[in-house]
Amino acid sequence: MTVAKSVTAPKIKKQSQAKEIFKRFVKNRSAVIGMIILAILLFAIIIGPYLTGYSATKIDIRSRLQFPSAKHWFGTDDNGRDVLTRCLVGGRWSLGCGILATIISAGGGIILGSLTGYLGGKFDMVVMRFLDIIQSIPGLLLTIVISAALGTGFDKTILALALGGIAGYTRMMRSSIMRVRDEEFLEAAEAVGCNSVQRIFGQALPNSMAPMIVSITQGVADRILGLASLSYIGLGIQPPDPEWGAMLNVGKQYIRTYPYLIILPGIMIAITVLSLNLMGDGLRDALDPKLKD
Amino acid sequence: MGRYIRNRLLWMIPVLIGVAVMIFSIMYFVPGDPAAIILGKEAEEWEILALRQEMGLEDPFLVQLGRFLWNALHLNFGESYFTGIPVIQEIAMRMPRTTLLGFLSMFFTMLVGVPLGIYAATHRGQLGDSAVMALALFGVSFPAFWMALMLVLVFSLRLHWLPATGIGSWKHYVLPVLASTISGVGTQARLARSSMLEVIRSDYITTARSKGLKEREVIYKHALPNALLPILTSAGARLAHIFGGSTVIETVFSIPGIGTYMINAVNNRDYPIVRASVLVLAILFSLVMLLVDLAYAFVDPRIKARYAGAK
Numbered sequence: 001m002t003v004a005k006s007v008t009a010p011k012i013k014k015q016s017q018a019k020e021i022f023k024r025f026v027k028n029r030s031a032v033i034g035m036i037i038l039a040i041l042l043f044a045i046i047i048g049p050y051l052t053g054y055s056a057t058k059i060d061i062r063s064r065l066q067f068p069s070a071k072h073w074f075g076t077d078d079n080g081r082d083v084l085t086r087c088l089v090g091g092r093w094s095l096g097c098g099i100l101a102t103i104i105s106a107g108g109g110i111i112l113g114s115l116t117g118y119l120g121g122k123f124d125m126v127v128m129r130f131l132d133i134i135q136s137i138p139g140l141l142l143t144i145v146i147s148a149a150l151g152t153g154f155d156k157t158i159l160a161l162a163l164g165g166i167a168g169y170t171r172m173m174r175s176s177i178m179r180v181r182d183e184e185f186l187e188a189a190e191a192v193g194c195n196s197v198q199r200i201f202g203q204a205l206p207n208s209m210a211p212m213i214v215s216i217t218q219g220v221a222d223r224i225l226g227l228a229s230l231s232y233i234g235l236g237i238q239p240p241d242p243e244w245g246a247m248l249n250v251g252k253q254y255i256r257t258y259p260y261l262i263i264l265p266g267i268m269i270a271i272t273v274l275s276l277n278l279m280g281d282g283l284r285d286a287l288d289p290k291l292k293d
Numbered sequence: 294m295g296r297y298i299r300n301r302l303l304w305m306i307p308v309l310i311g312v313a314v315m316i317f318s319i320m321y322f323v324p325g326d327p328a329a330i331i332l333g334k335e336a337e338e339w340e341i342l343a344l345r346q347e348m349g350l351e352d353p354f355l356v357q358l359g360r361f362l363w364n365a366l367h368l369n370f371g372e373s374y375f376t377g378i379p380v381i382q383e384i385a386m387r388m389p390r391t392t393l394l395g396f397l398s399m400f401f402t403m404l405v406g407v408p409l410g411i412y413a414a415t416h417r418g419q420l421g422d423s424a425v426m427a428l429a430l431f432g433v434s435f436p437a438f439w440m441a442l443m444l445v446l447v448f449s450l451r452l453h454w455l456p457a458t459g460i461g462s463w464k465h466y467v468l469p470v471l472a473s474t475i476s477g478v479g480t481q482a483r484l485a486r487s488s489m490l491e492v493i494r495s496d497y498i499t500t501a502r503s504k505g506l507k508e509r510e511v512i513y514k515h516a517l518p519n520a521l522l523p524i525l526t527s528a529g530a531r532l533a534h535i536f537g538g539s540t541v542i543e544t545v546f547s548i549p550g551i552g553t554y555m556i557n558a559v560n561n562r563d564y565p566i567v568r569a570s571v572l573v574l575a576i577l578f579s580l581v582m583l584l585v586d587l588a589y590a591f592v593d594p595r596i597k598a599r600y601a602g603a604k
Contacts (some may be wrong), residue, residue: 112579133311136582137575140537141555145316145571148559149323228436229541233556248439252545259446266439274434281430 024286031282039273045091054082057240060091074264078250079240083261086242087268093243095272097158098224104162105223106216109169116170117177118200127170134167143205143226147235157236161223172215176208183207210287217280221273228269244269297590310362312575315374317340317361318587320564321354330562331374361568370569380569383554390460391543391550392577395535399422402531404479407524410485411480414493414520415512425482431480437538441472441545458547473535480534484527489520522593529585536574 231245232234251261540552
């Protein structure tokens with residue numbers, strides 16, 4: 001029973017630490033602004049499409065290529081679809097893809113990085129050499145090649161975006177774990193009889209998550225940008241699905257005559273990425289004990 | 294030092310072979326039969342089979358892989374399925390444009406980004422810091438290719454100052470370089486700032502200050518050289534980013550570089566081109582990383598010392 005007690009004791013402290021981090025996060029003005037923008041954006045892309053009164057995919061040739069007006073705030077595209085509705089629905093694709101791909105990447109990286117960092121030895125060496133190989137291919141290039149191999153569409157694109165990112169997360173997690181590996185609390189965990197799985201995922205991992213959390217926030221932003229690039233060059237999400245990059249791909253032929261078709265989806269991307277970056281910066285400051293007041 | 298360089302060089306060989314194996318394997322599993330694509334929709338099944346045999350596509354995976362590696366070693370990447378032009382010939386022609394674009398972008402990104410970041414770090418919490426960081430944050434939030442489209446819209450289509458597509462004079466390079474620089478400067482400034490801040494907070498800077506050195510001296514003689522090390526590493530990462538992004542930027546400006554070559558090949562399923570382009574860009578990137586590592590070892594006395602004894 002004494003073991004159980006010693007395990008519950010740090011839990012109470014952990015809660016207060018989370019609270020403290022949250023307090024610092026809320027005090028950070030830019031982080032709060034980022035969170036508010038993201039909340040509004042999420043609200044808009046979830047609820048918005050029902051309010052505009054237009055369909056994101058239904059073709060209406062009679063009202064094609066209309067400049068922004070009271071009727072169509074963002075104008076209409078070459079198939080007469082309301083661009084505002086498409087931008088909002090596009091957000092579901094972009095954010096959905098970005099978030100899911102990051103979860104897969106980070107999940108893979110956390111598991112692989114924890115194992116390599118904690119176990120070390122031959123396993124670590126083999127994995128790291130393999131990562132060396134993966135990382136000698138510039139990131140977007142690898143994503144393009146994987147995406148070309150897998151094909152287009154929502155699920156395959158998520159996988160393509162995710163696979164390229166695992167290497168980076170693994171490295172990050174590994175170095176975090178290695179930093180805490182020789183700390184006394186792990187020795188203590190071993191002493192009270194935790195097995196290595198408990199030590200890695202129950203003790204070492206939570207204590208080295210801080211840089212990971214920041215990097216995950218920014219990972220979503222990076223993946224939204226990556227997805228836009230993929231769709232823009234004709235991979236990724238395909239028209240008529242309204243992903244932002246795919247909208248830019250269609251809009252580029254009208255750059256001379258109907259520039260709003262490329263300006264507006266780009267601004268949507270920028271707002272989303274900006275809010276995620278603001279939040280990421282806020283989190284980094286909040287999680288960094290060196291910046292404690 | 295000599296041993297370090299040799300080890301580092303030797304290590305490149307397995308890595309590059311690994312890259313070649315990986316690229317070949319990924320492309321091997323691409324759906325769609327190149328023979329069927331070349332012959333078109335009306336081809337009979339036996340015609341496709343005959344061509345597959347001729348192209349060696351019926352051989353086992355390992356045989357094909359071995360042939361690919363052996364040929365790649367001799368810089369023979371085969372021919373384009375569609376034009377029949379040897380891939381290496383096209384790459385040799387396009388390579389200088391992509392490299393020029395990449396290195397120019399990197400040069401300007403560092404030239405602008407690093408001083409901005411250092412300025413922000415040394416003026417932490419002041420108006421200048423906030424302004425630089427706000428700008429940097431906006432810079433990293435726009436996709437580079439969208440920035441490129443906006444530049445085309447303003448400078449080519451509205452103002453008619455600069456050409457929108459193609460290559461020819463130096464003017465053609467202004468907008469592409471500007472586009473990738475704008476999106477890179479933000480990242481670089483943020484990195485430079487945080488690495489500088491890290492150094493400024495460290496103990497030896499406090500020591501330098503407390504022994505009465507002038508602030509200028511503390512910053513430029515003690516802090517800056519140490520902050521530059523991580524910045525140097527980030528330069529390598531930036532170049533990877535630029536090479537990757539160049540594919541999209543080249544597409545926007547229709548620059549006949551490796552990027553457009555590869556993207557077109559991806560869309561046409563012209564596998565030999567895709568394999569060769571990725572491999573060549575990976576080799577180029579590895580070489581630059583090698584230079585960065587060597588520069589690092591040259592600058593950082595700790596690495597130099599580790600190998601000095603074992604010369």
